[in-house]
Structures are given as structure tokens and as C-alpha cells.
Amino acid sequence: MSAAEWKKRCKAEWGLHGVPMPDGVDWKSVYEAKPLGRNLLKNPAPLGLSKNIPPPEIELERRPPPPHFQPDGDYAGWTTSTEVLPFDTSGIPEGVEICALPEYSWFTLEQVVDLKTEGLWDELLDPYEESQIDDSIYHLHVKLLASDKSTVISEYNASPTKDQSTQSHTWTEVSHVFSGYGPGVRYVHFQHRLKNNFLNFFFTTRFTGSSVTVRPVKSSLKESS
Template identity: 70%
Template sequence: MSAAEWKERCEAEWSLQGAPMPDGLDWKSVYEARPLGRNFLKNPAPHGLSAETPPPEPDLPEEPDRGPPRFQPDGDFTGWTTDIEVLPYDSSGIPAGAMVCALPQYSWFSMEQIVDLKAEGLWDELLDEFQPEIVIKDWYEESQLHKSIYQLHVKLLAADKSTVISEHTVSPTEDLSEYSHIWKEVSHVFSSYGPGVRYVHFVHRLKNSFLNGFYPTLFTGSSVTVRAVKSSQ
């Protein structure tokens, strides 16, 4: 097909009527990249789990784990940059003079990715003038290890990767009064964020616990997608 025909195909299939579509772009390459509606995050389910089925029940050991503490869950984290923050023991709720045999030790396991929107097939005029919606989704396990087990921080960055144009933070508090071992969805839509966005910085943290065994908080279905919807609508 000709360049004009590839351009028309992109416009029709992605409902881009009204969006800036400069003639200078290689529309065949843009079409083959399929940047709209595709998940830009790599390896969105490192534990091999799906939010369509319940999270697995914790594997309770028959005997206490007498080895060194663990702080990182099992999984293939290819595509993610990971980090571990081991937290100090929390003895705030222990009465004075009480004898304590053992306390759980918690850690935050952080995973992050930076999405290059132009490398994924989007173009300057679309991001700056049309400003399509940028949709964030994630699922985390209600592990009930602690009242705070999940944090999400997403930033829309300029071309220098340091200027923050827009950001969204989630840090829920869990209800520990009832056992509800389910997947919890976290989502956000960036809209009307202004010109200059070129990168999406996605980072989430999940809390793990070690006490006579290792108990992680799992996640799945992380995604960053761009919808062909004008964000000012």
C-alpha cells in the first residue's frame, strides 16, 4: 500500500478522526507497532497468575523455617527493575514487660519499568495536541499480611526523563477484620495532562513477611495502555 493508504488504515482502525496525523511519519511502521490499546509493560505477570482465577492460598510449612530470612518472592522478573527494602521490626504494639519469642520481619519488594511512548509507536503531535488517555491497571493479592501491603506510583515524564508532567499515587489501607483473599484492582486514567509527555514511569511495591516461613504479596495483570480517546473529552 502507499503511505497515504497506510495512514488511512491507521486512522480508520483506531478511530483517530480529528487527531493530528502528519504526512512525514512512516505510517506502515506505526501500524505494525500497534501502539493503541496494546500493553506497553513487559512481563505483566511474573508469578504466572491471572486475575481471572483466585490467588493461591499460602503454603503453610509443617515445620518452622530455620534458615535465613527471605525477602524476595519467587518469579521471573525479566523486564522489571527490582529492589528490596527490609523494614525494622515493629514492636510498637507489644506491652511493656511482655516476653516475645519472635516477630514477623517485613520487606517491600519494588518493581519498576519506564515506557518510551515514542519507541512504542506514538508520535509527538498525538501526545502533545490530541493527548490520548493513558490507562494504568494493576491487580494485587489481598494477602492480609499487614494493613499496608501495596503501593503504586506512576509518573508521566518529559523527554528529559526527570520533569514530571503528571503523577498518580495509590497507597490503600487493608481491612484485616475479615479474611478476603482476593485480587484487588487498581486503575487510573491520565487525561488532560498537557503537552510534552514522552515516558511513563511505573513503579509498584508489595509487602512480604517472614516468620517461620516466607509469605509474599503477589500481583498480576499490570498494564500501561493508550486509548484513542481525546483526553479533554
């Protein structure tokens, strides 16, 4: 097909009426990339869980496993890091013999989405911006970055809380739509921070269904986590 035909196909199939569609864009490549409405995050469920199934029960082993601070999973596509937190002895009276203390850590997963590499074009990102960020738990940090990857144009942080004394068997949903942020966005920095606890057994925050999508109009689409 000709360039004009690819442009017409993109406009018709994605409902891009009133959206800037300059002739200088390679519409065949844009169509094949299908950037609108597609999850732009790689490997959105590295723990192998599904939002359609309740979080798994905690499995207690007869012999405690050795201390570890990273949940088991496939983290391809994510940059990960671990911050082991110091022991908190503030509430222990002086002279009390300590047998064991829980060890806590933050496990961080993040990735940067290059919006132009994913098939989006300048005229959509700048004067006609309207993107939707779907996300997950425990601490969530999402930033819209300029082309230098350091200038933050807009950001969103979420720290949902739960009663940790019982296991709820349900997911907590977190979602956010960025709008009205102006021109210049070229990257999305997406970060999870998971709180882990180890004392004879390993307890970790779980998440699934991470998603970053871009849409030319507002949507009610949400993901669970």
C-alpha cells in the first residue's frame, strides 16, 4: 500500500479523528507497531501471577529457607535492585535477650519505555497528549520524561496500604491517567518497590497486571494489581 493508504488505515482502525497525522510519519511502521492501546511494558507479570486469580496462600516450610530478599520470578525486561533495611530495635527494652529479628528489604523493579521507539509520533505526544498509565503495588512511581531522560514533565506516586495482620485474598487496584502535561514527553519511567520481610519465612508483596498504554482519548480501562 502507499503511504497515504497506510495513514488512512491507521486513522480508520484506531479512530484517530481530529488527531494530528502528518505526512512525514512512516505510517506503515506505526501500524505494524500498534502503539495505541497496547501494553508498552515488557514482561508485565514477572511473578507469574494473574489478576483473575486471588493471591496465593503463604506456604510455610518445615525448615526455614536461607535469608533472601528477592521474590522468585522472571525479571526479563526489568532493572532490579535490593535495599536491605537495618534492624529496628527501638521497641526492645534494654537488657532483653534477642533471639531473632525480622529482616526487611525493599525490592525495586523499573523500566523505561521509549515512546517513539514503540511507534508513537511527535505530533501525538506534544499538542495532543493523552496517555493512560496502568500500574501496580506496593510503592508505585511513574514519571513522564523529556528526551534527555532526566527532565520530569509529570509524575505520579502511590502507596496503597493494607491490613497486614491478615491475608485478604484480594488484589488492590491502582491506576492513573496522565493528562494536560504539555509537550515534550518521550519516555515513561515505571517503578515498583516491594516490601519484603524475612523471619524464618519469606514474605513479599506480590503484584501483577502492570501496564502502560497510550490513547488519544480518555478511557476507563484499568488493570488490577
